[in-house]
Amino acid sequence: MPWSAPFEEPIRLRGGRELATLQQAADYIMKLPKTVQRQQRWQVAVENLINAAEVGGGWLMFARIAVMRALNAEDQ
Template sequence: MREAADYIVSLPKAEQKHRAWQTAIEILIGAAEGRDFMLHAWIAMKQALGKDTPTREPLKKRVKSYRIIR
């Protein structure tokens, strides 16, 4: 947790104000105080680190057509 906190503090102030980093900071503090899980802090850090990567479009599969038999 110390390394994550040091990394966040070393970021430029404009970058620290980004919503993803604000969420990571809040959850990291919660984990340090025992109010939140470490896994949540890890996930928030991974999301904040990858916030600049473009998201992939979901694969579009052809929908199967079914015929109703009465």
Template sequence: MIERDWGRPFEDPIEIDGRKLVTLRDVGEYVAALPKREHDQREWRAAMEALLLVVNLGGPTMFARIGIMRALNRHHVPAFNPKGKEPHWGRRKLKRDQ
């Protein structure tokens, strides 16, 4: 049977500013308390849509967690290293070169 409830807990709680969001209701209240300017941004709207789909249709809570984490980390830009990992043969000296 599919469980549809705001009280469903996440597998891993979401930690924000020293506060733990454990259930779907906690996340809903957190997003509802955001300032309107931030609440209306595209990432938060997508996160709320995922949250409502999980609650209404009984999907896995991981979908809502992914949406919330993407909205929380929307300004994070990962560092890109174009050089990448050096090949191991670039550091090794050959016997003929010694």
């Protein structure tokens, strides 16, 4: 599955931005500070994004969920 593959539904960020594709989610994570990227929740998100790009199928849904969980953990 290409990195340009869209999520079934975009991930909404604060400020109105959206992450609509695997690539946009990966780019978002890569722009986070390195200390944040190393946190387990973001590592899980990255692993799921890679699996979605390499395997496709249900991994696309898992990747979306993992990114959303990592984002929601920041709010707490």
